[in-house]
Amino acid sequence: MSTATDTIDEFVQSDYKYGFVTDVESESAPPGLNEDIIRLISAKKNEPQFMLDWRLKAYRHWLTMKEPAWPQVKYPPVDFQATIYYSAPKQRGDAPKSLDEVDPKLLETYEKLGIPLRERGRLAGVAVDAVFDSVSVGTTFKAQLAEKGVLFCSFTEAVQEHPELVKKYLGTVVPHTDNFYAALNSAVFSDGSFCFIPKGVRCPMELSTYFRINAAKTGQFERTLIVAEEGSHVSYLEGCTAPMRDENQLHAAVVELTALDNAEIKYSTVQNWYPGDAEGRGGIYNFVTKRGLCKGRNSKISWTQVETGSAITWKYPSCILQGDNSVGEFYSVALTNHRQQADTGTKMVHIGKNTSSTIISKGISAGRGQNSYRGLVKIQKSAENARNFSQCDSMLIGSKCGAHTFPYIEVKNTTSRVEHEATTSKIGEDQIFYCNQRGLSTQDAVNMIVNGYCKEVFKQLPMEFAVEAQKLLGVSLEGSVG
Amino acid sequence: MKLLNQPILEIKDLHAGVEGKKILQGVNLVIRPGEVHAIMGPNGSGKSTLAAILAGREGYDVTAGEVLYEGKDLLELDPEIRAREGVFLAFQYPVEIPGVNSTYFLKAALNEVRKHRGLTELDAVEFLALVKEKMKILALREDFLKRPVNEGFSGGEKKRNEIFQMAVLEPKLAVLDETDSGLDIDALRIVAEGVNKLKHADNAQLVITHYQRLLDYIIPDFVHVLADGRIARTGDRKLALELEEKGYDWLLKHELASA
Ligand SMILES: Nc1ncnc2c1ncn2[C@@H]1O[C@H](COP(=O)(O)OP(=O)(O)OP(=O)(O)O)[C@@H](O)[C@H]1O
Ligand SMILES: [Mg+2]
Numbered sequence: 107m108s109t110a111t112d113t114i115d116e117f118v119q120s121d122y123k124y125g126f127v128t129d130v131e132s133e134s135a136p137p138g139l140n141e142d143i144i145r146l147i148s149a150k151k152n153e154p155q156f157m158l159d160w161r162l163k164a165y166r167h168w169l170t171m172k173e174p175a176w177p178q179v180k181y182p183p184v185d186f187q188a189t190i191y192y193s194a195p196k197q198r199g200d201a202p203k204s205l206d207e208v209d210p211k212l213l214e215t216y217e218k219l220g221i222p223l224r225e226r227g228r229l230a231g232v233a234v235d236a237v238f239d240s241v242s243v244g245t246t247f248k249a250q251l252a253e254k255g256v257l258f259c260s261f262t263e264a265v266q267e268h269p270e271l272v273k274k275y276l277g278t279v280v281p282h283t284d285n286f287y288a289a290l291n292s293a294v295f296s297d298g299s300f301c302f303i304p305k306g307v308r309c310p311m312e313l314s315t316y317f318r319i320n321a322a323k324t325g326q327f328e329r330t331l332i333v334a335e336e337g338s339h340v341s342y343l344e345g346c347t348a349p350m351r352d353e354n355q356l357h358a359a360v361v362e363l364t365a366l367d368n369a370e371i372k373y374s375t376v377q378n379w380y381p382g383d384a385e386g387r388g389g390i391y392n393f394v395t396k397r398g399l400c401k402g403r404n405s406k407i408s409w410t411q412v413e414t415g416s417a418i419t420w421k422y423p424s425c426i427l428q429g430d431n432s433v434g435e436f437y438s439v440a441l442t443n444h445r446q447q448a449d450t451g452t453k454m455v456h457i458g459k460n461t462s463s464t465i466i467s468k469g470i471s472a473g474r475g476q477n478s479y480r481g482l483v484k485i486q487k488s489a490e491n492a493r494n495f496s497q498c499d500s501m502l503i504g505s506k507c508g509a510h511t512f513p514y515i516e517v518k519n520t521t522s523r524v525e526h527e528a529t530t531s532k533i534g535e536d537q538i539f540y541c542n543q544r545g546l547s548t549q550d551a552v553n554m555i556v557n558g559y560c561k562e563v564f565k566q567l568p569m570e571f572a573v574e575a576q577k578l579l580g581v582s583l584e585g586s587v588g
Numbered sequence: 589m590k591l592l593n594q595p596i597l598e599i600k601d602l603h604a605g606v607e608g609k610k611i612l613q614g615v616n617l618v619i620r621p622g623e624v625h626a627i628m629g630p631n632g633s634g635k636s637t638l639a640a641i642l643a644g645r646e647g648y649d650v651t652a653g654e655v656l657y658e659g660k661d662l663l664e665l666d667p668e669i670r671a672r673e674g675v676f677l678a679f680q681y682p683v684e685i686p687g688v689n690s691t692y693f694l695k696a697a698l699n700e701v702r703k704h705r706g707l708t709e710l711d712a713v714e715f716l717a718l719v720k721e722k723m724k725i726l727a728l729r730e731d732f733l734k735r736p737v738n739e740g741f742s743g744g745e746k747k748r749n750e751i752f753q754m755a756v757l758e759p760k761l762a763v764l765d766e767t768d769s770g771l772d773i774d775a776l777r778i779v780a781e782g783v784n785k786l787k788h789a790d791n792a793q794l795v796i797t798h799y800q801r802l803l804d805y806i807i808p809d810f811v812h813v814l815a816d817g818r819i820a821r822t823g824d825r826k827l828a829l830e831l832e833e834k835g836y837d838w839l840l841k842h843e844l845a846s847a
Contacts, residue, residue: 535646536683542667543643543677544697544753545704554696558687558736 135192141165144293147192151262151296154269164282164292171286177449178478178510179418181354184391189325189356191294256309256340257302261329264300271302275333279362279399279426287358287420288395291327295360298328303338303369312568314343325356332362334369336402341372343571354382354417359394367402367429372410374567375423376575379415381582384444384473389417396423397453400432400461408435409452410566412575414582417446422480424453427461427489434463437563439575441556441582442475442507451481451498451512456489456522465496468560471507472583478510485522492522500530501559503552503583553580594659595620596761596792597642602653603817604641611637613817614653619761622789626803627796628828629814630836635796636680638814639765643677644670657761671697672704674760678750678767680796685737690749691719693737694756701757722755725782743770751779755786762786763794768802780805800832815840 135146144165148158173184251258257268265272282292299315315330334340357379363371373396382389392415398407409423425434436452454463469477479498500509511528533555541551557564557576564572597619604612611634619625629635641648642655644667655662662670685693698718699709710718719733726748738746747767754762764783768776783806787793795806803811803825811828813821813836821827821839831839 534683537685539643539645539667540679540683540685541693541697543671543679544693544757545668545671545700546697547668547700550696550700554688554693555685558685558689561687 134190137190138187139165139189139191139294143191147294147296150192151265153265156269156273157265160277160282161293164289165294167283168286168289168293171289173286174420177420178476178480178512179420179447179449181391181418181447184354184356186290191325191327192296251310254307254310255304256307257300258313259300261295261298261300261331264331268300268302271333272300272331275331275362275364277362279364279397280360280395285395287393288360291329291358291360291395294325295327295329298330298359299332299344300330301332301340301342303332303334303340305335306337307335308338309340312341312343314345325358327357328359330359330361332364332371332373334363334365334371334405336366337368338366339370341374341568343374343376343568345376345378354389354391355380356391357393357416359396361394361396361423363396363398363407365398365400365402365405365407365429365432368404369402370406370408371398372408373398373423374571375409375411375413376567376571376578377411377413377415377419378578378582380417381415381444381446382417389446390415392416392419392421394419394421396421397426398424398434399426400429400434400458402432403429403458404431405429406433406435408433408437408566410435410437410563411439411450412560412563412567412578413438413440413448413450414578416448419446419448419450421450422452424455425463426455426457427463427492428457429461430458431460432458433461435566436463436465436467437566438467439470439560439563439579440468440477440479441470441579442472442477443582444473444475446473447476449478449480451479453482454484454494455482456485456492456494458488459490460492461489462493463495465494465498466562467496467498468563469498469500469509470503470556470559470583471500471509472503474506476508476510478512480512480514482514482516483524483526484515485517485519485524487518489519490521492519494522494524496524496526498526498528499559500528501556502530502532503556549583552583556583593620595656596658597662597794598656600654600656602638602641602655603651604637604648604653605651606637606648610651611817612641615814615818617812617819619792619794621792622787623810624787624793624795624806624808626806626808626811626825626828627794627814628798628811628831629820633814634817635814636765639677639680639763639794639796642670642761642763643667643675668700669704671757671759672701674791676754676757676759676762678747678754678762678764680765680769682738682741682746682750684739684741686739688737689733690735690737691716691733694719694733694753697753698756719756722752725755725785726752727778728752744772744775747771748775748779751782751786755782758786758791760791761794762791763796765796766798767795768797768799776802777805800828803828813839 135143144161148161280288282289301313303309332342365371379390379392400407407425413419423436427434434454440448440450442448452465465481467479469479471477483494485492498511502509509530513526515524517524537555538548538551556579564575567575595618599615599617602612602615627635650663695715702709738749741749747770750767771779780802808825811823811825812819
């Protein structure tokens with residue numbers, strides 16, 4: 107079947123050789139969810155009382171909530187009592203100490219995924235670290251970053267080392283009551299990343315976390331919290347991969363960003379969770395809440411996402427533009443091949459004066475994939491002279507897939523201006539033939555055309571990741587044309 | 589096996605149509621190395637259809653006849669293989685490929701062709717050197733290469749870009765479908781001279797045009813008139829002059845009378 111599936115298959119199988127299952131088993135909670143499980147998670151992490159209280163509050167609220175039914179996706183109900191909510195990361199001691207100890211087959215697989223691990227500089231080492239033991243890559247750079255006052259560590263560590271910051275910012279952008287999955291995450295999240303960029307500091311390097319679901323029947327609930335103080339700047343990237351399994355697995359993350367006066371946060375995602383096989387068996391349910399608060403004047407939050415994985419994606423990275431002159435951006439490429447379903451988009455909520463937002467969304471549907479853009483642009487009464495520009499393009503490859511667009515616009519201030527453009531195109535047989543006539547195979551032609559179509563988004567990614575994203579798209583599209 | 593003076597292209601009694609509509613009804617044509625052939629003919633007579641069938645576009649049904657390319661069955665090959673084997677089509681309506689950089693596109697294409705021919709692939713530096721040479725032939729501005737393939741190009745620029753690609757890919761058989769239409773007078777001369785420079789003893793050109801004017805620059809060895817699905821008349825370049833003067837009606841009536 108598709109080589110994309112083979113690649114992931116290969117990758118996962120080589121991963122298993124390293125015995126993830128044993129390690130995970132020894133530190134897993136029993137399946138199911140109740141207050142005892144939450145107490146167990148909190149105790150395992152040696153959390154202060156305020157964290158446990160917050161988790162329990164979230165759990166009790168979650169019990170009153172219903173799963174959302176409005177997304178344009180179909181899936182059998184998730185059995186929350188069959189999911190394992192705590193599974194400890196593998197011991198660090200077992201991780202390969204250098205690239206020489208990594209199975210060459212794995213390196214090869216990664217090469218095919220567009221991540222040449224050997225040649226790349228410092229970040230390469232980091233990425234490998236993340237894949238093998240699920241530990242936040244930040245650790246590697248901690249000392250160097252600390253020199254500048256940048257805090258970058260796992261959430262668990264942040265709770266121990268910087269409880270005052272966690273207490274101050276946790277749940278301020280995405281409250282525990284926000285939505286069903288955010289509430290669930292607040293109750294049970296096990297780890298994630300924490301970044302704090304102090305006043306006036308330009309973070310000297312890309313911060314990057316690779317998330318990986320490794321154990322069977324386990325949900326992953328991570329939480330990322332990024333705070334950029336006045337005048338600071340940070341670019342953060344997350345990558346995700348998961349083993350191939352026949353059953354679906356739940357991933358419900360929460361990401362909260364806060365930018366103070368003149369601060370800028372650039373958040374990029376290359377999401378490649380296991381998408382399920384060609385028949386739609388298995389794959390990750392990716393139900394994620396991501397929101398940034400442009401709290402200060404002239405602050406800026408920019409989301410860039412390249413979504414190629416997951417069986418189901420349900421995700422709307424949003425910006426609350428509270429500070430005057432603040433700027434929100436959303437650049438997205440979402441690809442659904444085979445039986446994947448994506449309902450993704452953004453919310454731009456304009457509160458401050460002269461706030462502006464840009465939305466560029468590129469959906470690609472292939473195979474029997476279903477791709478929906480869902481976006482809200484809300485201009486509140488206070489948002490004088492607010493501006494929004496949205497462009498939502500859909501591309502169809504083949505005739506069995508679907509593209510849907512749900513733009514919602516609410517304008518309460520007449521001085522504002524909102525522009526929305528949308529196009530749907532079928533990948534042109536003419537274009538493919540033109541490429542063929544120059545000697546390019548149909549698969550190469552499709553990759554080229556799709557990458558050209560996504561260019562506006564890719565150029566927002568940090569350079570090396572843009573290359574990765576392009577190749578990833580190529581791998582994900584394999585088998586999309588006959 | 590390659591025979592001495594083996595034709596590059598042999599079309600034998602080709603019948604083809606689209607969606608049940610008969611378009612070509614017994615086309616015969618032999619093109620040998622070093623030759624330039626021109627095809628003229630009324631609108632809708634099937635010139636582009638013939639070009640498309642040679643290049644391997646989907647959707648056409650070949651109901652009878654055969655096409656040999658260097659002695660091999662051309663119709664059996666996938667379009668990209670034909671291209672790598674040296675069949676090039678300069679499109680009547682070149683398509684735009686938004687976001688795909690022209691240099692990147694052409695480098696990928698050339699390397700596919702080179703791989704197929706057992707040559708090493710060119711790296712970026714080698715490729716740029718080659719491209720700069722070829723650009724001179726077409727008097728192209730360098731910013732062409734930085735733009736996405738045909739995107740926002742004027743009609744004339746698109747045509748010129750086609751011949752530029754031909755210069756880079758060095759085909760054995762180049763089919764030019766109305767490359768002259770849309771070109772201004774200066775561009776016509778530059779493009780035609782470019783085409784002439786690309787001609788040599790081992791390759792061949794099949795030039796589809798409505799205008800004798802192009803044939804002032806590109807001197808054809810043969811001029812064919814395609815009408816009613818077959819080649820109604822073959823002559824030398826004088827035939828083109830005659831057609832220009834008298835129109836197709838004259839010729840077709842004439843053919844009818846002698847039939
Ligand atoms: N896909 C198609 N579906 C239906 N009819 C078609 C199709 N393609 C070509 N035809 C018809 O076949 C005939 C030949 O078309 P073709 O484009 O080959 O003509 P041409 O000789 O190149 O004309 P022109 O000089 O106008 O370029 C025309 O009548 C055209 O309408
Ligand atoms: Mg034509």
